[in-house]
Amino acid sequence: MTKDDAVLRMTDIVAKFVAFTGKRLPDDVREKIAELAGQEEEPLAKAIYQTMLKNQELAQELNRPSCQDTGAIQFFLKCGANFPYMSELSGILRESVIRATKEAPLRHNAVETFDEYNTGKNVALGIPSLFWDVVPERDDCEIYTYMAGGGCSLPGHAKVLMPGEGYEGVTRFVLDVMTSYGLNACPPLLVGVGIGTSVEVAALHSKKALMRPIGSHNPNPRAAKMEQLLETGINKIGLGPQGLRGKNSVLGVNIENSARHPSVIGVAVNVGCWSHRRGHIVFDKDLNYTIDSHSEVDF
Numbered sequence: 001m002t003k004d005d006a007v008l009r010m011t012d013i014v015a016k017f018v019a020f021t022g023k024r025l026p027d028d029v030r031e032k033i034a035e036l037a038g039q040e041e042e043p044l045a046k047a048i049y050q051t052m053l054k055n056q057e058l059a060q061e062l063n064r065p066s067c068q069d070t071g072a073i074q075f076f077l078k079c080g081a082n083f084p085y086m087s088e089l090s091g092i093l094r095e096s097v098i099r100a101t102k103e104a105p106l107r108h109n110a111v112e113t114f115d116e117y118n119t120g121k122n123v124a125l126g127i128p129s130l131f132w133d134v135v136p137e138r139d140d141c142e143i144y145t146y147m148a149g150g151g152c153s154l155p156g157h158a159k160v161l162m163p164g165e166g167y168e169g170v171t172r173f174v175l176d177v178m179t180s181y182g183l184n185a186c187p188p189l190l191v192g193v194g195i196g197t198s199v200e201v202a203a204l205h206s207k208k209a210l211m212r213p214i215g216s217h218n219p220n221p222r223a224a225k226m227e228q229l230l231e232t233g234i235n236k237i238g239l240g241p242q243g244l245r246g247k248n249s250v251l252g253v254n255i256e257n258s259a260r261h262p263s264v265i266g267v268a269v270n271v272g273c274w275s276h277r278r279g280h281i282v283f284d285k286d287l288n289y290t291i292d293s294h295s296e297v298d299f
C-alpha cells in the first residue's frame, strides 16, 4: 500500500467510525443504562428510560445521530512512536471529521472564537482537539473518539485546592459541581475526576477518565475506594434520568490521577451524559483495525 493509499484508507475508516459512534452508544453505556432503568419504580423515571431506549432503536433504524448535539469532536491518542503514519495523523483526523460531518451527518458545532462564525465543517482552530500520548517501542495507534456536547461540557470545572483541604476538599468540590451543574448535562452521568499538581493536569486527567469503561477502577485501591464513595454520594442526590429525579444520578465515577506538589491538590471534574459517545479503535502498522467499545459495528 502506498502512503497516499494508506492515508485514504485510514481517513475513510475513522470518518465512518466517528459517524457510527454518533448513532450507537458503546456497549458499556447501553448495558449500564439498562441496569439503571431496571432499578426505577417511579413512572416518570421509567418512562424517560423507555424513551432513551426508543431513541437508540430509532437512531439505528433511521440511521440518524442519537442526539442532535453531536458535539465538538475530540481524539485522545496513544500512538506508538513507530506507527508509520504519525506525521500524517493530524491531517487524517481533521479530514475524517469533515467527511463524517457530511456523511453522518453531524451538526455543525465548530465556531471560531472571537470571529464568531460557524465553519460548517466541524473543524476550526483547535477542533478537532487532539491529545497525544506517544508510546515508545510500539507501532500501533489507539484512538479514543469523543463527541463533546454542549450540555455535558457545561459542568466542567477545575481548581487548585488550598493547602490543607485534602481529600475532603476534593469530595466537597466534586459534590458542589454535581449539585450545581449536574442537572444541565442530561443524567445519568459518567463523572470524570482528575487529580494532579496543577489545574491543567487535573483537567486533562478528568477528561481522560471519561475514556475509561464504566465499571473499571483506578488501579490504586484508595482511589478506587474514593470512586465508589463518590458514586454512592452523588447517587444520593437522586438526579435520576434527565434530572427529573430517580434512584441514581450516575453511570459511574472514574478518577484519573498523577502525583502532586505536597502543599496543594489540583482537582477537576468533567462529565459525560447518558448519550456518552465514546469510541475506541486501534490500528496496527498495516492499518488493520479492532474496535472494542462497540460489539456490533456496521459500516
Ligand code: SF4
Residues within 6 Å of the ligand: 067, 068, 069, 070, 149, 150, 151, 152, 184, 185, 186, 273, 274, 275
Ligand atoms: S448533554 Fe448529551 S444528551 Fe444532552 S443534549 Fe447534550 S449531547 Fe445530547
